[in-house]
Amino acid sequence: MSLTPSRPAPAAPLKRGDIQNVLANSGYGSSFSVGSSSTSTSSYASSHYSGIGGSPNRNSDGMTSSNIVRSGVVSIKEDFLISLWRPKWMVLKDTTLSIHKNESASQAQNTVQLGDISNIERTDLKPYCLLVETKDKRMYFSLKSDEELYGWQDDIYSRSPLMGVSNPTNFVHKVHVGFDPISGAFTGLPDAWSKLLTKSAITREDYQKDPQAVLDVLEFYTDHQKRELEELGFGGSNNLSVRSANGGPSTLSPYDNASAPRFNAGTGLGGAAGMSKSSSMDRQQLSRQESAPAGLNGDISSGPNGAPLSSSAALARAAEFVGGSQAQHHANTISAAASQNGARAPIPGSLQASRPAPPRPLLTANRPAPPAPQGALPKPPLPEHTPSSADLLARAKAQGPPTETRTAKPPGLNTDILPQRSESLTPVTAQRPNMAPAKSSPANTFPATQPAPGAAGSTVGPPPIKPLQPKKPSQPAVTVTPAHDEDKDSGVAAAAAALEKPSPKEKEKRISTMNEAQIMEKLRSVVSKDDPKQLYSKIRKVGQGASGHVYVAKTLATGKKIAIKEMDLSNQPRKELIVNEILVMKESQHPNIVNFLESYLVRNNELWVVMEYMEGGALTDIIENNTLEEDQISSICFETCKGLGHLHSQSIIHRDIKSDNVLLDAAGHVKITDFGFCAKLTDQKSKRATMVGTPYWMAPEVVKQKEYGAKVDIWSLGIMAIEMIENEPPYLDEEPLKALYLIATNGTPTLKKPESLSRELKGFLSVCLCVDVKSRATAAELLEHDFLKKACALPGLAPLLRFKQKQAS
Numbered sequence: 001m002s003l004t005p006s007r008p009a010p011a012a013p014l015k016r017g018d019i020q021n022v023l024a025n026s027g028y029g030s031s032f033s034v035g036s037s038s039t040s041t042s043s044y045a046s047s048h049y050s051g052i053g054g055s056p057n058r059n060s061d062g063m064t065s066s067n068i069v070r071s072g073v074v075s076i077k078e079d080f081l082i083s084l085w086r087p088k089w090m091v092l093k094d095t096t097l098s099i100h101k102n103e104s105a106s107q108a109q110n111t112v113q114l115g116d117i118s119n120i121e122r123t124d125l126k127p128y129c130l131l132v133e134t135k136d137k138r139m140y141f142s143l144k145s146d147e148e149l150y151g152w153q154d155d156i157y158s159r160s161p162l163m164g165v166s167n168p169t170n171f172v173h174k175v176h177v178g179f180d181p182i183s184g185a186f187t188g189l190p191d192a193w194s195k196l197l198t199k200s201a202i203t204r205e206d207y208q209k210d211p212q213a214v215l216d217v218l219e220f221y222t223d224h225q226k227r228e229l230e231e232l233g234f235g236g237s238n239n240l241s242v243r244s245a246n247g248g249p250s251t252l253s254p255y256d257n258a259s260a261p262r263f264n265a266g267t268g269l270g271g272a273a274g275m276s277k278s279s280s281m282d283r284q285q286l287s288r289q290e291s292a293p294a295g296l297n298g299d300i301s302s303g304p305n306g307a308p309l310s311s312s313a314a315l316a317r318a319a320e321f322v323g324g325s326q327a328q329h330h331a332n333t334i335s336a337a338a339s340q341n342g343a344r345a346p347i348p349g350s351l352q353a354s355r356p357a358p359p360r361p362l363l364t365a366n367r368p369a370p371p372a373p374q375g376a377l378p379k380p381p382l383p384e385h386t387p388s389s390a391d392l393l394a395r396a397k398a399q400g401p402p403t404e405t406r407t408a409k410p411p412g413l414n415t416d417i418l419p420q421r422s423e424s425l426t427p428v429t430a431q432r433p434n435m436a437p438a439k440s441s442p443a444n445t446f447p448a449t450q451p452a453p454g455a456a457g458s459t460v461g462p463p464p465i466k467p468l469q470p471k472k473p474s475q476p477a478v479t480v481t482p483a484h485d486e487d488k489d490s491g492v493a494a495a496a497a498a499l500e501k502p503s504p505k506e507k508e509k510r511i512s513t514m515n516e517a518q519i520m521e522k523l524r525s526v527v528s529k530d531d532p533k534q535l536y537s538k539i540r541k542v543g544q545g546a547s548g549h550v551y552v553a554k555t556l557a558t559g560k561k562i563a564i565k566e567m568d569l570s571n572q573p574r575k576e577l578i579v580n581e582i583l584v585m586k587e588s589q590h591p592n593i594v595n596f597l598e599s600y601l602v603r604n605n606e607l608w609v610v611m612e613y614m615e616g617g618a619l620t621d622i623i624e625n626n627t628l629e630e631d632q633i634s635s636i637c638f639e640t641c642k643g644l645g646h647l648h649s650q651s652i653i654h655r656d657i658k659s660d661n662v663l664l665d666a667a668g669h670v671k672i673t674d675f676g677f678c679a680k681l682t683d684q685k686s687k688r689a690t691m692v693g694t695p696y697w698m699a700p701e702v703v704k705q706k707e708y709g710a711k712v713d714i715w716s717l718g719i720m721a722i723e724m725i726e727n728e729p730p731y732l733d734e735e736p737l738k739a740l741y742l743i744a745t746n747g748t749p750t751l752k753k754p755e756s757l758s759r760e761l762k763g764f765l766s767v768c769l770c771v772d773v774k775s776r777a778t779a780a781e782l783l784e785h786d787f788l789k790k791a792c793a794l795p796g797l798a799p800l801l802r803f804k805q806k807q808a809s
């Protein structure tokens with residue numbers, strides 16, 4: 001479909017169904033729809049589509065007309081409350097919409113002039129229901145499918161002069177999430193998203209390149225915020241997404257505020273830290289303070305003159321943004337805890353760096369695009385962004401014929417980056433075209449990072465609008481995070497309820513049945529009844545996690561050292577994650593997993609988890625204090641991969657693989673830890689759709705909120721390998737929303753110095769960091785990879801721990 005200004009109609013969607021829950025899930029409103037052109041041939045509707053100026057329609061004699069655009073059976077209701085649904089034959093011509101008793105009735109029962117139509121939008125009344133409004137009439141049309149709905153909607157919309165021309169503002173905001181390639185602006189974005197986008201480093205070129213991805217990451221980002229707020233008890237089922245009967249939000253969502261803060265991820269509260277300067281926790285806090293981007297949360301982490309606020313002040317300020325005394329109370333509590341411990345509470349922002357950022361000014365929305373990368377990884381076996389032909393078609397349709405304003409090809413169409421199958425492991429050094437610095441097209445002369453008039457959410461500027469696809473139509477009450485029944489059945493992730501947000505897929509939506517008391521009951525059933533204080537004696541604190549302190553202790557009976565993770569349950573908003581962790585650790589004993597030894601409930605609210613002691617600590621610290629050789633990287637990857645292979649063979653996905661969650665002991669053993677985010681796959685549910693993990697390590701399919709499987713861990717392993725090579729994961733310095741966009745769109749990340757790496761290592765990375773999930777290696781396949789054959793023996797890792805002795809002395 002043409003997207004030239006002469007046709008102010010919505011065009012075909014980029015990817016139908018992909019963002020259907022964009023708004024509904026984010027609490028932005030309940031009623032919106034998307035447009036597309038569709039040649040519906042549903043047998044239900046028997047619709048015909050001849051297009052503009054198409055050949056005469058095959059209708060009954062009475063209605064045969066050269067200007068019939070579309071006709072078909074629809075179920076109609078003329079009044080919301082009183083009237084009944086009745087099957088009718090509807091005929092759209094260039095200037096009228098007429099309702100006939102049936103297909104052969106030539107006389108229309110009712111005719112609406114398209115010039116009178118003031119609104120057309122999708123509604124909740126039925127699954128595929130369209131509302132058409134004139135000044136004095138509201139009609140509801142129930143259709144059979146999205147295709148039909150979009151087809152009718154587009155065709156009516158494009159011929160209704162009040163739509164998008166004389167009254168575009170109303171329409172756009174109520175109805176379409178669209179992208180106008182001419183002005184390079186999104187239309188119909190919720191206010192909060194517009195603000196986020198305006199503040200982010202995502203450029204207009206980015207919008208042009210992949211508008212769908214921009215919406216994906218906005219959704220991801222706001223969902224992420226929502227979940228984290230829920231974790232802190234700022235939201236949750238009571239006040240987050242509850243909708244009133246008419247579909248509108250019944251309570252104010254904190255996410256309506258674009259400045260809503262983001263909080264520390266993990267199992268719960270960003271606890272106060274009391275670690276030595278080199279500890280990863282301390283570094284995380286430092287990093288969060290240093291790199292808090294002004295663009296997204298600088299407004300809560302900066303004082304009036306732009307100076308960073310103290311973390312407690314920032315947190316308190318964050319609470320103000322959330323609003324309400326509960327939030328303020330939380331902030332105060334956390335701040336108090338932080339100062340009590342003489343430590344800084346983390347600045348809200350789990351999307352931020354978990355490594356110390358290099359000293360530099362706070363990121364701002366005007367941060368320039370990153371320079372072109374120096375090199376690229378070998379091409380993965382299949383194209384990173386090879387869209388299906390349907391995708392390509394939809395995109396091509398949506399984008400229309402090339403115009404001067406379209407500077408970027410969709411990634412999938414960019415033949416420069418399409419790897420050849422036969423060259424799958426061949427290193428390439430060409431720059432990734434889609435990583436090149438942004439260029440302004442002639443029609444796009446606004447600074448790349450500065451929203452132009454008509455940019456995100458703007459109502460300025462005429463259509464054409466390229467409609468994008470909210471993931472699902474508005475839906476009622478998205479409430480508490482559900483547990484997956486099969487998880488419960490399996491005994492693993494029994495209480496992972498709150499972990500799981502309602503999936504984009506309606507079928508996955510479940511309501512958690514586990515309340516706090518049940519979770520505690522479950523916990524009591526898995527812990528030992530013994531008194532741990534009679535069994536162990538603590539030696540010293542060795543770590544600080546989000547949910548508690550970690551101590552090295554001595555087993556009184558044997559003298560053997562063990563680690564105890566001690567958690568105050570009264571401070572754990574996500575107790576189910578802890579139960580999850582215990583259950584997974586208990587069931588998944590393996591040499592490459594930090595083995596669970598026992599757990600205890602002390603005084604009913606203190607949980608002790610006793611596990612193997614890994615004196616080498618987290619790989620993060622090792623990376624920070626060493627330059628790793630390839631054989632050492634290989635060895636760590638090999639060991640981690642064995643652990644992953646074991647988990648995956650048990651149908652468990654770890655979902656948070658990163659250097660922080662890989663521990664080493666003095667002998668060089670490498671083990672995976674932190675099972676709070678694990679998910680158990682079952683026959684009934686072999687894929688997941690929940691957004692879990694740490695953004696920089698997340699696979700594109702997770703960021704794009706698609707269904708995913710165990711291979712997300714393989715992607716994260718690849719990112720962890722990059723950490724070992726480059727000290728940090730890709731995009732760590734990017735502004736968070738931009739980082740998400742880059743993960744979603746860039747495909748396999750590029751390396752800073754590919755020329756310094758062996759062919760085997762680059763090949764390994766390419767099969768881990770393969771966007772095409774089918775082509776991404778499994779853990780078993782990786783174990784056979786040439787690079788892992790280079791692994792040094794475990795004692796070869798021991799020198800990496802020398803820094804610890806130096807630190808201790």
Ligand SMILES: Nc1ncnc2c1ncn2[C@@H]1O[C@H](COP(=O)(O)OP(=O)(O)OP(=O)(O)O)[C@@H](O)[C@H]1O
Pocket residue numbers: 266267268280542543544545546547548549550563565594611612613614615617618660663673674676
């Ligand atoms: N078994 C262990 N042996 C030695 N040190 C450990 C062990 N487990 C954890 N640690 C240390 O304690 C730190 C915190 O561990 P923890 O698992 O609590 O971290 P976390 O994943 O950030 O927290 P949480 O799981 O509560 O979100 C680790 O970074 C590590 O240095």
